[in-house]
Every structure is written in structure tokens, then in C-alpha cells.
Amino acid sequence: MASGRSLALAAALCLSSAAMAAPTQYPLSIENCGQTLTFAQAPENAVTIGQAGTEMLYELGVGERLAGTSLWFNPVLPRFAEQNARVERLADNDPSFESVIGKRPGLVAVQFEWMVGPQGVVGTREQFHELKIPTYILPSDCEGKDNLVGADGTRLQAFNIESLYKSVDQLAQIFDVQDKGQELIADYRKRVQAAAQRVAAHEGDPLSAVFWFSSADLEIDPYVAGRQGVADSMLTTLGMQNIIDSNEEWPTVGWETIAKASPDILIIARMDRRRFPADDYEKKLAFLKQDPVTRNMDAVKNDRIVIMDADAMQASIRYIDGLEQLAEASESFAQ
Structure with missing residues (x-):
């Protein structure tokens, strides 16, 4: 009689063969x-x-x-x-x-x-x-x-x-290279599910957040993630709330409006691109801590700020990394 280990190996090989994609x-x-x-x-x-x-x-x-x-x-x-x-x-x-x-x-x-x-x-x-x-x-x-x-x-x-x-x-x-594509997609699905379950395991009211991508000038309204977009889907997946009410992908919204909504978490983009001064995440941080409106926000005062790669806020393979990063941060901030 075949051992349990042999049967498991045979089953794994069968599943592997079944999963092979046609050229x-x-x-x-x-x-x-x-x-x-x-x-x-x-x-x-x-x-x-x-x-x-x-x-x-x-x-x-x-x-x-x-x-x-x-x-x-x-x-x-x-x-x-x-x-x-x-x-x-x-x-x-x-x-x-x-x-x-x-x-x-x-x-x-x-x-x-x-x-x-x-x-x-x-x-x-x-x-x-x-x-x-x-x-x-x-x-x-x-x-x-x-x-x-x-x-x-x-x-x-x-x-x-x-x-x-x-x-x-x-x-x-x-x-x-369909085999590799299917392997990647299966891994991504697994990781997305795990990140969502990680946040769902914690009790309490849903956390609210805002994504700040950049600003044409630090003295004017920032580009933030609207609803229904790629970045917003991270919040939806994790059961969090986007305080921005716009269907534009990256609308401009005034800091007074953002401060009034008082998000629990600020997520700011880190990038090497330098089209605008606020592409530099360190300048974003300095602004948040110095501006008379933003420095009094609870998220700023309590350092509930997540620094995330800009391309993780896009429809890229880094999206999965960003989702996991946000899940870990929200878990920490909820404690």
C-alpha cells in the first residue's frame, strides 16, 4: 500500500499537471x-x-x-x-x-x-x-x-x-509564458485574501484614510485618490473608508476639506519622479508637520502616516505589496 507521503506527492503532481497551461x-x-x-x-x-x-x-x-x-x-x-x-x-x-x-x-x-x-x-x-x-x-x-x-x-x-x-x-x-502567468495570479489572489482577513480579524470601527500622491505646488490643493480608483480599492478590500468623494482617479481637494473629514490614516506616495516639489515624500512630511491646517490633524499629531511606493498605488504588481503594507499599518494603528 502506498504511504500517505507518496499519495500526497502523487496528488500534488496531478494537480500540477492539471494546472499546466496550454502553449x-x-x-x-x-x-x-x-x-x-x-x-x-x-x-x-x-x-x-x-x-x-x-x-x-x-x-x-x-x-x-x-x-x-x-x-x-x-x-x-x-x-x-x-x-x-x-x-x-x-x-x-x-x-x-x-x-x-x-x-x-x-x-x-x-x-x-x-x-x-x-x-x-x-x-x-x-x-x-x-x-x-x-x-x-x-x-x-x-x-x-x-x-x-x-x-x-x-x-x-x-x-x-x-x-x-x-x-x-x-x-x-x-x-x-502562460504557466508563469497563472502561477503569479494564483499567488496574488492568495496574498490579497490574506491581507483582507488580517484586517477583518480586528474588531472596532472601520478606519478612514486619504492617499496623497503629489501636488503641483505645496501651497495649493493636493492630488488625492478619488473613489472607485486603484488606490481606493485597497481601502475597500481592507474594509476601510476613503474620505474623498470624487470619481476622478486623482482629484485635487483642499486641505481644509481633508482636515475637516479627519482621516485616521494618511498614506503618502514615495517616488523618484520629480515633476512637482511634492513628489519628494520628505517635503510632504515637512509640509504636514508645519502647515497650520495639517499639523493639527489627528493622523499627523499621532504619526499615523504610511509612506508607500507611488507605483503601489497604481495597477501594478506592487499593488499587492502596498495592500499588505496598509493591512499591517492599519492593524498597528487600530491597537
Whole structure:
């Protein structure tokens, strides 16, 4: 008779075999943000406009296909540092159209539609497609969202983390690494569930919060996370409340309004990008502690401030890290 250990091993092997994904059958057609993309084969090289897509491709193990990256918010994750050092950075922020097509990419993966879209600052999808260069926009930034309303778009429907998983799954299909894609998605689902359960285990009233991404100037209204967006979904997942009442992705809201709402937690973005003075999280902290309105907020006086990587507030693989960080902080602050 087989031992219990042997039976367990056999069962695990069966499950593993069942979970194996079939290889991509080319030509592959994918519906993406209102357009059909067709690939005759896995792209031999790609360019990314947005850190989220860059790190997704690294995580999927196809970083050697990257010919150029752009639009960075934070330093690359340490586990990708060696790989990333071999890839040309076309721009810290938005690259030129010429620099992207100069790499002759078989795919351009785009984090935000305002980079490549109807009013794209890099170019339109049509401009790329006329040159036979397919553009893949991360679904999180187009599904249930109007990017022509508000500086960063307006959510018509609440962000659904399934759109993040969809990005990973579709990129895995395009590059024929479905096994890795399914492995990652299964891990992400498990971690999201664990973070939510961790917070749910604590009794008490739900904590309220506000995400401060940046400010065009420290003396004017900050860009904060609206409802239904990516950052807001962290709060929803963890049973927390967003004090901001706007469906814009990152509306500007006055500090007097924020202070009156008195959030339990302030979450501020840390980034290397330097478009605005408030991109520097240390300047954010100094402002909060010195401004006559903000310094009297309970969250500031009691140091209930979470410093989070900016790209964790986006639909990226760092979102999971940010969710876990917020769960740990809320657990600590609730005690």
C-alpha cells in the first residue's frame, strides 16, 4: 500500500499537471481597450511606457525581450535590478515617439492611456499601428474609465483587481509564458485574501484614510485618490473608508476639506519622479508637520502616516505589496 507521503506527492503532481497551461496558439488575437491586437508570434522585442508594464514583464521572466523602458516612479524592485541594468531607459518620464519606434518593437506595453491614446502625449495608437507596431494598454486604465474627463481620468465603474490579473494573463499569452502567468495570479489572489482577513480579524470601527500622491505646488490643493480608483480599492478590500468623494482617479481637494473629514490614516506616495516639489515624500512630511491646517490633524499629531511606493498605488504588481503594507499599518494603528 502506498504511504500517505507518496499519495500526497502523487496528488500534488496531478494537480500540477492539471494546472499546466496550454502553449499559445499563434496567430493570437486579443481584445484590448477597444481594439483587436493580432500576434503572429511572441514579440522578439518590446518597449514599455510605464513602470507597471516593465515590472510585469520582468516578473513573467521575459525581461530579455525588453529593448527600452520609460515612465518610472520608483527604483526598480531589487530582484529585477540586474536585469533592468541591461535595458536602455528611454526616458524617466514620457519618451518621444521617435525614441520608441526607433527600437522597432514588436509590442509597446503602456500603463496609461494618456501616454498612448486619443490624446496621447507620446502618440496615438493609430500612429503606432500604422507602422505595424501593436500597442497594449493595461486594461486597468481603460476598462470602466473615461480618460478624457479629469487630469487622470474618471472612473465610471469601480476598479476591479481582476483587470490587473487580466494584464498579467494577457501579457503571458502574448509572450507564451502562460504557466508563469497563472502561477503569479494564483499567488496574488492568495496574498490579497490574506491581507483582507488580517484586517477583518480586528474588531472596532472601520478606519478612514486619504492617499496623497503629489501636488503641483505645496501651497495649493493636493492630488488625492478619488473613489472607485486603484488606490481606493485597497481601502475597500481592507474594509476601510476613503474620505474623498470624487470619481476622478486623482482629484485635487483642499486641505481644509481633508482636515475637516479627519482621516485616521494618511498614506503618502514615495517616488523618484520629480515633476512637482511634492513628489519628494520628505517635503510632504515637512509640509504636514508645519502647515497650520495639517499639523493639527489627528493622523499627523499621532504619526499615523504610511509612506508607500507611488507605483503601489497604481495597477501594478506592487499593488499587492502596498495592500499588505496598509493591512499591517492599519492593524498597528487600530491597537
